[in-house]
Amino acid sequence: MFKRGPSLENDEVVGFDDEASKVIKRLVEGPVESLDIIPVVGMPGLGKTTLARKIYNDPKLSYEFFSIPWVYVGQEYKIKDIYLRILKCFKKSIEDHLNDDVDTLAKVISDFINKGGRCLIVLDDVWVAEVIDDVKKVFAENKKGHRIMMTTRDRYLATYANTEPHDLKFLNGKESFELLEKRVFGKGSCPDELVELGKKFAGNCGGVPLAVVVIAGALRGRPNTNDWVRVQKNVAEHFYKNTQAGCLKFVEMSYNRLPQEVQTCFLYCGVFPRGFDIPSWKLIRLWIAEGVIKPQQTYTPEEIAEFYLNDLVNRNLVILMRKKSDGQIKICRLHDMLHEFCRTEASNKWLFQQMHLTSDQAIPSIQDKDTCRRLCIQPSILNQFLLDKPIAEHVRSFYCFSSEQKQIDLPPNDIKHIHKAFTLIRVLDVEPVKFLSPKIFNQLYHLRYVAISGEFKSLPPSFGKFWNLQTLVINTSTSESTLEVKADIWNLLQLRHFHTNIPAKLPAPATTTGKTSCLQTLSMVAPESCKKDVLAKACLLKKLSIRGQMASFLEPKGGISNLEELKCLEHLKLLNDVLYINKTIHLPPAFFRLVRTVKKLTLVNTRFSWSDANKLAQLEHLEVLKLKENAFIGDSWKPEIGGFSALQVLWIERSDLESWMASSHNFPILRHLVLISCDKLKAVPLGLVEIHNFQEMRLDNSKEAVKSAKEIESKKPKFKLTIFPPETDSKDTQ
Structure with missing residues (x-):
C-alpha cells in the first residue's frame, strides 16, 4: 500500500x-x-x-x-x-x-x-x-x-x-576508501596489493556514496589486480550499466523533471572534459551560440541562460565550485557520475559526439550528417585526428578543451585541416591549440562563437566579415603589449562579447550614424581606444575593462570623460599598467557622474590617495568595490559618513593601509569583506559589528588584523571568518 x-x-x-x-x-x-x-x-x-x-x-x-x-x-x-x-x-x-x-x-x-x-x-x-x-x-x-x-x-x-x-557534504578520500573497502570485503580488509588501486577508485567517485557503492559492486568477488585494472578502464560505464544499483536512475529522476530547454542545457555540459572547471560565462555564451536558449521579449539571452544555470545548481545537478564577489556563479563543474549521464544521454539524442581512442587505439569515424553535428575531441588525439584529413561539412560545432590548461603545438599543415574539415562551422572553441595566425579562419563565415589562442599581433580585416559572430575570445602570447584590431568590429551587428588577454586597440567607426553596436562586454581595451566615437558606438556596453597607462586617461579632459556615453555600464575595471609612477594621479572630480550606473568597480595599481576613495561613496548603485595592488596609497582611511549606501562587497588587496576607521554609518549594508596582503593593517574596524548584514570576512596574509577580526566574529552570531594561512595550534607545534 x-x-x-x-x-x-x-x-x-x-x-x-x-x-x-x-x-x-x-x-x-x-x-x-x-x-x-x-x-x-x-x-x-x-x-x-x-x-x-x-x-x-x-x-x-x-x-x-x-x-x-x-x-x-x-x-x-x-x-x-x-x-x-x-x-x-x-x-x-x-x-x-x-x-x-x-x-x-x-x-x-x-x-x-x-x-x-x-x-x-x-x-x-x-x-x-x-x-x-x-x-x-x-x-x-x-x-x-x-x-x-x-x-x-x-x-x-x-x-x-x-x-x-x-x-550534505561529500565524503573525503579516506571515508570513500573506507566505504569501498567495507562494501567489497565486508568485515575483511583490502589486500595490500590492491590498496593503491582502491584509493584511486574511491577518488574517482568524487565523494558520492552511491558512486562508491556501484563501483564496489563491480569489484566484489574480483580479488586479483588484473580484474581491478579492467574495471578501472571502464569506471564510467559501470555508473550507467549497473541499473540494479540505480546509480544513474537517480540522476534521471531529476533530469526528467527539467523543462525540455533546460534538459538540453544540462546535457550540453557534457561537452567539457570530466573534472573540468567550467567558467559560467563560457557555458552561458556557448548555450546562446548553440541556439539552445530561446529568445524572449522580457529578458536577454544572457539573463535566461544565467537563470537556467542557477536552476541546475539549485537542483544539485551542477556543482557550484566558486562564486563571484556578488554571489553569482563563477565556476561550476559536473560530478563524474552526472558527466557520464550527460555524455551518454547526449550521444543517444545525437546532441554531440565525443572523439576518443577506441580499445584498439584507433579514432572512431565521424557520425554521418543525419546524426551528430557537434564534435568534442581530447587534446591528446587531436594531431592524430587531423592527420586523417577529415571532411565533415555537416559538423557545426568543434570543441577541444584541456583540463590541465596546457597549449598544444601542432604542425601548421595539420592545423589547416581544421577549417578545411568544418567549412560550415558555427562554434569553435579550441583554446588549447596554438595557432600562428588567425587568418586561417578567413573563410568560416558562419561562425557565431570563436575561442582561439596563438601568437597574434593583430586581428585581421577578414574577421570583419563574420556577420553572425556573437562571442570572440582571443588569447595571444605575442610579445606586443597590445592587440591591434584591424577588423571592422562595428560592422558585426551580432557581436555581444569581445574578450582579449591583452589590451586591444580598437578601430574608429567608419561612421557615427547608423545602428549602434550590440557589444555588452569589452574585456580588455587600451585607454587610447576609449574615444568618444568608439564609446558612442558601443553605448550598450555593460562590462568594460581598460588596461594601460592611466595618467593621461584620467586627466579631466582625458579619455575617461568619454565614459558618459555608456548609459548601461555596470562593471568597470581600470588597470594601470605602469610599474613605477613618478607622480600621484587622482580620480577626476566628475568620476562619480561619468560612471554613476556602475554596480561593480575594480581598480588595480592606480595609486590614488585614500582621500579620493571617499569620492566613490557617491556612486549610488555601487555594490562591489575591489581595490587591488595599491589601488589607493597612504597609511590611513577615514570614510565620510553617509557614503557607500549600496556597497555589499569590499575587497582590499596589497595595500599599505595601517589605520582604517569605519562603521555602519559608512557601509550600512556591507555583507562581505576581503583583506589580502594587508600586512600593515593593525585592525579591522570594530564599528563594522554594528552592520546588520555583515556576515562574512576573509583575511589572507593580514595577520596584524586577525585579533580584531576574531573579536568581530565573537560578537556576531552565524558570522563566517576565514583566515589564511590558518593559525597553528600551539600544542601542534610543540
Missing part, C-alpha cells in the same frame, strides 16, 4: 557521524514553542536518505520525541497516502480511516499529536512545496517544539522550508 523509497543499503554507514550530530542538535535544540523544519539537501546519490535513516534510528531522538513517523514521499505522491502513513504511527489499525478525506485525516492526526509530547515527522525525497504545506497542517498547535526533517535534492525547495538548510 505504501511506497518504499530507494536508498543505499544500511549495513555500512561511513562518514555521516558528524553530519548526523549536527542535524540531531538542530532537531533537539531548536525553537522550544514552534514548529521547525530541517531540510537535508544534496545531489543525487550523496546519501541524504542514508543520513536520515541514521538520525531516525538514533536512540537520542526516541528519548526526545514522543513519536517519529517516517514517510517516503517521492515524485508521484498522494497526500492521503502520506497522512495514512503518519497515522499508522499512532494507531495499529487504520482500516477505519481508509475512506476518510484528507481534511478529516489531518484533523485525526492533529488530535493524536496534541495528546502526546513532541513529534518528529521524517519526509524522505520531497519534490514539491505542497507536501511541506500539507504536512504542516497536522500541527494545529505548535507550542511543543514539533519538528519536520526532510530530504530533497532541490535547494529551492529546501530554502522554502528553511532559509538555512543542512547541505
Whole structure:
C-alpha cells in the first residue's frame, strides 16, 4: 500500500557521524514553542536518505520525541497516502480511516499529536512545496517544539522550508576508501596489493556514496589486480550499466523533471572534459551560440541562460565550485557520475559526439550528417585526428578543451585541416591549440562563437566579415603589449562579447550614424581606444575593462570623460599598467557622474590617495568595490559618513593601509569583506559589528588584523571568518 523509497543499503554507514550530530542538535535544540523544519539537501546519490535513516534510528531522538513517523514521499505522491502513513504511527489499525478525506485525516492526526509530547515527522525525497504545506497542517498547535526533517535534492525547495538548510557534504578520500573497502570485503580488509588501486577508485567517485557503492559492486568477488585494472578502464560505464544499483536512475529522476530547454542545457555540459572547471560565462555564451536558449521579449539571452544555470545548481545537478564577489556563479563543474549521464544521454539524442581512442587505439569515424553535428575531441588525439584529413561539412560545432590548461603545438599543415574539415562551422572553441595566425579562419563565415589562442599581433580585416559572430575570445602570447584590431568590429551587428588577454586597440567607426553596436562586454581595451566615437558606438556596453597607462586617461579632459556615453555600464575595471609612477594621479572630480550606473568597480595599481576613495561613496548603485595592488596609497582611511549606501562587497588587496576607521554609518549594508596582503593593517574596524548584514570576512596574509577580526566574529552570531594561512595550534607545534 505504501511506497518504499530507494536508498543505499544500511549495513555500512561511513562518514555521516558528524553530519548526523549536527542535524540531531538542530532537531533537539531548536525553537522550544514552534514548529521547525530541517531540510537535508544534496545531489543525487550523496546519501541524504542514508543520513536520515541514521538520525531516525538514533536512540537520542526516541528519548526526545514522543513519536517519529517516517514517510517516503517521492515524485508521484498522494497526500492521503502520506497522512495514512503518519497515522499508522499512532494507531495499529487504520482500516477505519481508509475512506476518510484528507481534511478529516489531518484533523485525526492533529488530535493524536496534541495528546502526546513532541513529534518528529521524517519526509524522505520531497519534490514539491505542497507536501511541506500539507504536512504542516497536522500541527494545529505548535507550542511543543514539533519538528519536520526532510530530504530533497532541490535547494529551492529546501530554502522554502528553511532559509538555512543542512547541505550534505561529500565524503573525503579516506571515508570513500573506507566505504569501498567495507562494501567489497565486508568485515575483511583490502589486500595490500590492491590498496593503491582502491584509493584511486574511491577518488574517482568524487565523494558520492552511491558512486562508491556501484563501483564496489563491480569489484566484489574480483580479488586479483588484473580484474581491478579492467574495471578501472571502464569506471564510467559501470555508473550507467549497473541499473540494479540505480546509480544513474537517480540522476534521471531529476533530469526528467527539467523543462525540455533546460534538459538540453544540462546535457550540453557534457561537452567539457570530466573534472573540468567550467567558467559560467563560457557555458552561458556557448548555450546562446548553440541556439539552445530561446529568445524572449522580457529578458536577454544572457539573463535566461544565467537563470537556467542557477536552476541546475539549485537542483544539485551542477556543482557550484566558486562564486563571484556578488554571489553569482563563477565556476561550476559536473560530478563524474552526472558527466557520464550527460555524455551518454547526449550521444543517444545525437546532441554531440565525443572523439576518443577506441580499445584498439584507433579514432572512431565521424557520425554521418543525419546524426551528430557537434564534435568534442581530447587534446591528446587531436594531431592524430587531423592527420586523417577529415571532411565533415555537416559538423557545426568543434570543441577541444584541456583540463590541465596546457597549449598544444601542432604542425601548421595539420592545423589547416581544421577549417578545411568544418567549412560550415558555427562554434569553435579550441583554446588549447596554438595557432600562428588567425587568418586561417578567413573563410568560416558562419561562425557565431570563436575561442582561439596563438601568437597574434593583430586581428585581421577578414574577421570583419563574420556577420553572425556573437562571442570572440582571443588569447595571444605575442610579445606586443597590445592587440591591434584591424577588423571592422562595428560592422558585426551580432557581436555581444569581445574578450582579449591583452589590451586591444580598437578601430574608429567608419561612421557615427547608423545602428549602434550590440557589444555588452569589452574585456580588455587600451585607454587610447576609449574615444568618444568608439564609446558612442558601443553605448550598450555593460562590462568594460581598460588596461594601460592611466595618467593621461584620467586627466579631466582625458579619455575617461568619454565614459558618459555608456548609459548601461555596470562593471568597470581600470588597470594601470605602469610599474613605477613618478607622480600621484587622482580620480577626476566628475568620476562619480561619468560612471554613476556602475554596480561593480575594480581598480588595480592606480595609486590614488585614500582621500579620493571617499569620492566613490557617491556612486549610488555601487555594490562591489575591489581595490587591488595599491589601488589607493597612504597609511590611513577615514570614510565620510553617509557614503557607500549600496556597497555589499569590499575587497582590499596589497595595500599599505595601517589605520582604517569605519562603521555602519559608512557601509550600512556591507555583507562581505576581503583583506589580502594587508600586512600593515593593525585592525579591522570594530564599528563594522554594528552592520546588520555583515556576515562574512576573509583575511589572507593580514595577520596584524586577525585579533580584531576574531573579536568581530565573537560578537556576531552565524558570522563566517576565514583566515589564511590558518593559525597553528600551539600544542601542534610543540
